[in-house]
Amino acid sequence: MPGTAIEPLDLVGFQIPYHFRCPISLELMRDPVTLSTGQTYDRSSIDSWVATGNTTCPVSRAPLTDFTFIPNHTLRRLIQDWCVANQAFGIQRIPTPKQPADPTMVRTLLGQASSDSNPFQSRLSALRRLKGLARDSEKNRCVISAHNAREMLMDILFSDTGSGSSELNVEALAVLVMFQLCESECESIASDPNRVIYLSHMLFHSSIEVRVNSASLIEIVLSGTRSSELRAQISNVDEIFEGVTDMLRNLNSYPRALKTGIRSLFALCLVKQTRHKAVQAGTPEAMIDRLADLDKCEAERALATIELLCRIPSGCSAFASHALSVPLLVKTILKISERATEYAAGALMAVCSGSEECQREAVNAGVLTQLLLLVQSDCTERAKRKAQMLLKLLRDSWPEDSIGNSDVPF
Numbered sequence: 001m002p003g004t005a006i007e008p009l010d011l012v013g014f015q016i017p018y019h020f021r022c023p024i025s026l027e028l029m030r031d032p033v034t035l036s037t038g039q040t041y042d043r044s045s046i047d048s049w050v051a052t053g054n055t056t057c058p059v060s061r062a063p064l065t066d067f068t069f070i071p072n073h074t075l076r077r078l079i080q081d082w083c084v085a086n087q088a089f090g091i092q093r094i095p096t097p098k099q100p101a102d103p104t105m106v107r108t109l110l111g112q113a114s115s116d117s118n119p120f121q122s123r124l125s126a127l128r129r130l131k132g133l134a135r136d137s138e139k140n141r142c143v144i145s146a147h148n149a150r151e152m153l154m155d156i157l158f159s160d161t162g163s164g165s166s167e168l169n170v171e172a173l174a175v176l177v178m179f180q181l182c183e184s185e186c187e188s189i190a191s192d193p194n195r196v197i198y199l200s201h202m203l204f205h206s207s208i209e210v211r212v213n214s215a216s217l218i219e220i221v222l223s224g225t226r227s228s229e230l231r232a233q234i235s236n237v238d239e240i241f242e243g244v245t246d247m248l249r250n251l252n253s254y255p256r257a258l259k260t261g262i263r264s265l266f267a268l269c270l271v272k273q274t275r276h277k278a279v280q281a282g283t284p285e286a287m288i289d290r291l292a293d294l295d296k297c298e299a300e301r302a303l304a305t306i307e308l309l310c311r312i313p314s315g316c317s318a319f320a321s322h323a324l325s326v327p328l329l330v331k332t333i334l335k336i337s338e339r340a341t342e343y344a345a346g347a348l349m350a351v352c353s354g355s356e357e358c359q360r361e362a363v364n365a366g367v368l369t370q371l372l373l374l375v376q377s378d379c380t381e382r383a384k385r386k387a388q389m390l391l392k393l394l395r396d397s398w399p400e401d402s403i404g405n406s407d408v409p410f
Helices: 007-011 043-051 073-085 103-114 120-136 138-145 149-157 167-176 183-190 193-202 208-224 228-235 238-250 255-269 272-280 283-293 296-309 313-320 325-332 338-353 356-364 367-375 381-397 400-405
Strands: 032-034 040-042
Touching: 032 043, 032 073, 040 043, 103 120, 103 138, 103 149, 120 138, 120 167, 138 149, 149 167, 149 183, 167 208, 183 193, 183 208, 183 228, 193 208, 193 228, 193 238, 208 228, 208 238, 208 255, 228 238, 228 272, 238 255, 238 272, 238 283, 255 272, 255 283, 255 296, 272 283, 272 296, 272 313, 283 296, 283 313, 283 325, 296 313, 296 325, 296 338, 313 325, 313 338, 325 338, 325 356, 338 356, 338 367, 338 381, 356 367, 356 381, 367 381
Parallel strands: none
Antiparallel strands: 032 040
16 A cells, blocks of 8 residues: 555554545545546645646546536545544544635735725735735646736836835735746836836845845846846846845845845846946855855855856956855865856866966865866766866966876876
8 A cells, every 4th residue: 555654554454444545646635626527536636637738537537628626525524533533543633725726716816906996905915815825835826827917916016116115015026926927027027127226226125025025036037038138237237236245145044035145146147248246246255155055056056156257357356355265166066066066166267267376275275186086077078177177277286296196187
């Protein structure tokens, strides 16, 4: 019988009632729903079945003309009662599942929030209820998004921006960042200087959540806009680099701020012509100071951003002047991932190319051993090529016995 929670029951001859099991997973149903064919399944199982492209009922094989799943409250109560009655056998009571958002209720909330004629508190309450629904599940977000919600939320967010940010603007932003915007929606924000400037001002809001949400929306827009001209317009706003960099510098105890800040700075630094603004805002120093606090995914993004900034002279100088840059980059090699190793080697190559002092620091930090291991590893060819170039660059700084004992081709 599948499922580790069921196996101990079989050992003592205890059986779960057949009609309490999902026909798909054969496990105890936690959220039974009934299809138009009359068959009942656990919601997660039938959701997965439909999500993979199936259009028939798993048991009856009848075509599913209606994909509405009706909660089977009677069966769920029976299962709950059975769980309670058999607690002595190790059965735990299943939690009451949260029901997916009702489309009719979502439409009502959206209409309530978007109507200028509605009282302020009524609109605010509707937005907060939508935020709660969106946070609950991906399914809820799909239901909300299907009702043209993103456009409505953008209208509220950017309404009356000249008078500052009201609670309506703030709540609309909090809901909007939970959705992926399409290209036209991203461009409608990127092409409007007033909207971009408004988001840059929100980066300095008194609320940490508002600051993070603003940075998140900036990253979403940059990533979803193909036009290099529009991306450059966004990254050309001085306050954006200053605001996002300040998040890294001062909000590192707020995990979402750290993650969002790294993602936003990476998207901003992909724009070549404005990288100098990142340097002026102190991004290199903030990146190095926070590198050790990042998880694998964000560390990769941070190192990619560092390498991008090392492609301009002011960026190289900024990293070279930070006492921890070279030691941390050396330490990163072979420690996080192949991509991280490649980015770290590229950044070291750039920094060491213009500074003999950095070359000596790298050697003292043990880069020789790291690079020799890298060249002999199964990493990417590009990473090996960077390692070989860096070994050649640093050769004059090596101890003589190291050079003689190495068999690395240059």
